Amino acid sequence: MNKTKQKLYEIIFEADTPAGKLFDIALLIVILISVALVMLESVEAISTNHRQLLHILEWLITGIFTIEYLLRIAIVKKPFRYIFSFYGIIDFLSVLPTYIGLIVVGSHSLVVIRILRLLRIFRIFKLTRYTQAGRLLAKALWASRAKISVFIFFVIILVIIIGTVMYLVEGPEHGFSSIPRGIYWAIVTLTTVGYGDISPETPFGQFIASIVMIMGYAIIAVPTGIITAEILNPTKDENTQVCPNCLFPTHDKYAVFCKKCGSVLNPGKE
Amino acid sequence: MNKTKQKLYEIIFEADTPAGKLFDIALLIVILISVALVMLESVEAISTNHRQLLHILEWLITGIFTIEYLLRIAIVKKPFRYIFSFYGIIDFLSVLPTYIGLIVVGSHSLVVIRILRLLRIFRIFKLTRYTQAGRLLAKALWASRAKISVFIFFVIILVIIIGTVMYLVEGPEHGFSSIPRGIYWAIVTLTTVGYGDISPETPFGQFIASIVMIMGYAIIAVPTGIITAEILNPTKDENTQVCPNCLFPTHDKYAVFCKKCGSVLNPGKE
Amino acid sequence: MNKTKQKLYEIIFEADTPAGKLFDIALLIVILISVALVMLESVEAISTNHRQLLHILEWLITGIFTIEYLLRIAIVKKPFRYIFSFYGIIDFLSVLPTYIGLIVVGSHSLVVIRILRLLRIFRIFKLTRYTQAGRLLAKALWASRAKISVFIFFVIILVIIIGTVMYLVEGPEHGFSSIPRGIYWAIVTLTTVGYGDISPETPFGQFIASIVMIMGYAIIAVPTGIITAEILNPTKDENTQVCPNCLFPTHDKYAVFCKKCGSVLNPGKE
């Protein structure tokens, strides 16, 4: 029994064995079908014509996910730790909405929860070679969080002031019916999205909008600059070896001599 | 008395003591409520149904800000210097509009002044760890001001010429009713905002617009390049130690020998 | 005979002789005319008024391309290798649609295949000085493929979730008639294209859209950062000389001593 459990653990939780890889690919396909199903269900022409088929497929997938979920609980060493882990909760939420749909009729908004099945994909990709690139990007974004926060904070202040000014200049008769709507317009403009659902119509409003757009030109460069600098930085080959002689704090990655005083650095630290 | 004054100064103007931090957080909440109030007041559905409530809250907040403003004047050593400082003026403008509203009826446009209360937030954030990131960004923007100015100057010239050409090509019947409007369109296009409130309709106009857009593609890269280079630059490890022998002006940050003549640099300068 | 063949080979396949260059320029002009023809044919006003002329020109160009294609087969040493090469297939597809048009009436969609003649341009530009710049760009894009893939994968997941949320918040009555349509809106917004064919109308929808746009601000910076870093990297002056003493793998381009142990590097390797 214990041996079967060990083997199942390798198949379901790991991806080193051929069986484990096969399981991952099968699971990936089921997840993708499941997400496609949720999407198709939302298209009215399809959901009315193929209601029966969609229903059956949905229950089939829910069945597969339920068995998988119960298997995971049965196999894992610390079931409770799994159940309350990030993926444990996602796995649970993957099957919950369909069962709730049995009891509560017309639980329309549960569709969002079902789309969360998508997040299960991350578990499968956890072990591939793309992870390194992902980690590098995540690291760069994380390292620049303070600068990005300051930037977004500044943009929010700016957008509130611009939105208020435009509300006064253009007024409700040109679509700027309230300050929040003015702020929405300011965000749409500053980020260069520019729907055109609200756009300035008075010459003075268009003049202010022009200034905002040219400002947006310079402003959009800031996050790009921040993240580019951050992506370039991790390649800086530096370590934090402290020189035992002059206490100089950082050196080139493979340095054996202090760059300031020339003393031999502590090689054990590397 | 003097001791109370000293304590109040620490609470209101500084943020090192627990009481000072509490005061800052309380003030932050009042400012945010105040700004939210100004926004909600501009939404017609809300302002007609809850006129009474909004009125009371507005006076409550004005009262708090007035007391705070008078306290600041009373406590600070050089009251006049505070009154005419940037934050002193902002603090004054935060309470002024409500009082003016008592006398002048329908002072609609004073709403902009009330939104300036938002700027008081910067005082609170002045002392946090995000300031360093903010200063770095501000420094990068400031250092690149000459390049950004040249760039914007060039964009303005370009936009005037494009706007005039499009006014002639498309003409008033397709929305390009005047040169300023043509310039407005050119800005909307070159910055890739693209509202679509005015868009070229003749084949030749669309051809010119296509060229403008592809140009905009290359042009948008310029401010990004400038600011990225500037953000990367401050990490250049250089100092301004002048070599005592050959007077060479800049050296690597921790250099002990001149990079040109090899003389020992003045270590006291570092 | 063999000498004529050799000469023709030089003219048609190479660009070193004056005749070869002339052939390339003539071919370039024919290709451009051919593509312009396909475009003009699609404009209804032109295709109805000049049907006869367009027809004649199309057959003229097809004739030229057919002769060229047959010549290439006759001249090249390994005809089959040419026929099934990338350019061989493009050359074949350049003439096919016109002949099929003789048999099958109204083969409207073959126009796409005819536009593929455009790809023949790349053969002509293969030997110019712009190729180096192109190769550098291609190299930078290729080197960053893992990061770009991870980024696009992340964007797709994000866009599916945002699209689903907006479908629920805005609903079919505001244009978000299905989840795929919501996803289409999310892509239009996140990439800052912003057509405005679908745009949020409820205050809550506009609030979510605002967050998406500001997120898009930070997200658009990521590919820029990746590619900038990649373009800057090839200039890193490093070689792969292995130190004969300590086996340290990379050194500065012109280093003569190992940066780790100080041994003399193998100069023959450079």
Place this chain on the structure above:
Amino acid sequence: MNKTKQKLYEIIFEADTPAGKLFDIALLIVILISVALVMLESVEAISTNHRQLLHILEWLITGIFTIEYLLRIAIVKKPFRYIFSFYGIIDFLSVLPTYIGLIVVGSHSLVVIRILRLLRIFRIFKLTRYTQAGRLLAKALWASRAKISVFIFFVIILVIIIGTVMYLVEGPEHGFSSIPRGIYWAIVTLTTVGYGDISPETPFGQFIASIVMIMGYAIIAVPTGIITAEILNPTKDENTQVCPNCLFPTHDKYAVFCKKCGSVLNPGKE
């Protein structure tokens, strides 16, 4: 007489003396008024109500520019060289349209030529401190011209293919009435301008559009990367001193010893 000429030359062509600076500022103001005049004339409400005033001002400015133009010819040493120089032609074109307007009635399109007066501004700014920043930017753009050309060439090919595909998929009934119009749409989308005057309406068209937009996401990063890399590069402190011993081609700007063989570099070259 010669002395007056010399003095006038200094005032008109140079900017070192107080009088020269004053002349430049006066000229700048006249140019700006002149351009503003051209703009205002195009606004119908203004041009009908103030026809008389605009007429007088236009002749006043033309008079000033004519005198200035004749003075420049009289003063300069080689009049013909000035007349056929870039600024000489601009100066001539600045006054021409108004005189032509006397003879030819309704010469509407000459307005473009009058807007070229704007270019005269560059002469005034030629001698200011902003020039250095401008030159740096121009140099970066010029250095990256090969890469930018390749990039734009690639974008044009891509846009033609996408435009043709969309013309077939969406067809004239959804606004894609011809291939050139499809190409126009592809440019509007790929550059993230997104007017929304034409937008895909079939699900399949929206799917293709989504792919184009995500591609545009990665593509817009390329020119940014190119220009950023170019702006960062000129700061590389390198010269082209060839080592007299080992013929190594480039060294750090102030190097006195060869970085490869350690020989003394030729100091006279610096």
